Amino acid sequence: MRGVLYSLIGSCLLWAGAACADRLQLQDNHPTEYVVVKGDTLWDISGRFLQSPWRWPEVWDVNPQIDNPHLIYPGDVIYLTWVDGQPRLSLQRGVRKLSPQERVEKLDQPIPAIPLRDIASFLNDNRVVQEDVLAEAPYVIGGRNESIIAGAGDRVYARGTLIDPDIDQQSLYRPAREYRHPVTDEFLGYELFKVADAAISAQEDDILTLDLTKTREEVRTRDRLLPNDTSRIQSMFYPKPGPALDDALIIDVLGGVAKVGQYDAVALSFGEVDGVEPGHVFAIYKKGEMVKDPVTGDLVKLPDERAGELMVFRAFDRVSYGLVLRATNVISVGDLLRQP
The missing domain is CATH 3.10.350 (Membrane-bound Lytic Murein Transglycosylase D; Chain A)
Structure with a gap:
């Protein structure tokens, strides 16, 4: 009987502990x-x-x-x-005072879920694709009057088959880097950045005539033509804990920053195939260092320490982009990601 009582008390304590752990803390x-x-x-x-x-x-x-x-x-x-x-x-709702305006415009914009100014370029200008998509995309072979560099208002020519022939307005991308998993060395995708928007004005066999409507950099030969990715972009996020993943890591820092801090964007070693979507939140952990025991001489791994949180704001097939929303320690490439 006493054993049963102890068992019941233990079960109640476990239940209470779980309830307290799940209760929101102010x-x-x-x-x-x-x-x-x-x-x-x-x-x-x-x-x-x-x-x-x-x-x-x-x-x-x-x-x-x-x-x-x-x-x-x-x-x-x-x-x-x-x-x-x-x-x-x-x-x-607060009180809003309306005053005469010379032009019609919204007086206030709703506040965003996260600071969009820090990820605007990565929402619109960067994307990650698989190797087959990059290989099949048409590529620039030259410009008018044998020019090899072009800008807005110029005409260039590309060769290949359109991935989506029903879209007249497409974009030219340039491969920036290749992502591989740091632990498994598995290929994750090619990161591309947008160099120009283009209108397809003519097509003859596999030669495409492109009129450049907007450029971020000079268009060059070998730049790839892809449909715009606007259907997958969102700017309103509802955060929720991300799934439990094995070997989930920060694999790169976006924007050329060396060390990672609050509101820096990072590339992550997982994507849609892993069940990850925009809004998923992960806790960032620094790997515990290896130290030598001064008494026994053994190598001992120190515990991993929590260093902050990030939220996924864009997910591709095998790679995601995340924004660091809190940093309590120095964050680096290779740091671990876990459920928060």
Whole structure:
């Protein structure tokens, strides 16, 4: 009987521990309300209240009297309430003063989930493709009057078969780097960056005539023509814990930055085939160092230490892009990623 009682007590303690671990924890100095200002993000605001900012969708109290309560504007008030012992964040619309304008425009823009200014170029100008896509894409063979470099307003010629012949407006990309998994050496994809937008004005056999409408760099021979990837781009994110993955790592830093800090974009060793999608949040861990035991002489691995969190903002087949939203330690290529 005593053994059964101890077993029941142990089960209750385990259940209570799991419940406490899953309960949302508030910041020690959390406010009771907060007035939104220009430049805020949903992540920043939830971080003022919650120790786990990515869990704001779990505590958002939707007010049916407010049109689209997920759009929050400067001047709105976020306040903390309690429902059945759990914290809830609620919204009260701020007062807006309208004044005469010379042109019609929106007075306020809703605040974003994360700072979009730090990832704008990676949302629009970069993409990662598999080897077969790159090999099959038409490539630039030259320009008008035998020129090998062209810019906006120029005409160039490409050779190959269009991947999507129904799209007249396409883009020219240039391979930037090859991604391989640091542990398995498995090929993950080629990163491309956009150099120009082009209109397909004519096609004869496998020769395409392209008029350059907008360029970011000079168009050169061998640049590849691909359909625009706008269907897969999003700018509103609802964070949630990412899946448990093996050998999940940061494999590169985007934008030519040497060390990784808050609001830096990084490339990750997993993608859509691993069940990852925009909005997934991962905890970043620094690998524990190997040290020599001064007594026994053995090599001992120190524990991995948490160094921050990131959120996936774009996912490709085998690679993803993530934005570091909190950094509590120096973050580097090769750091581990786990469920938060």
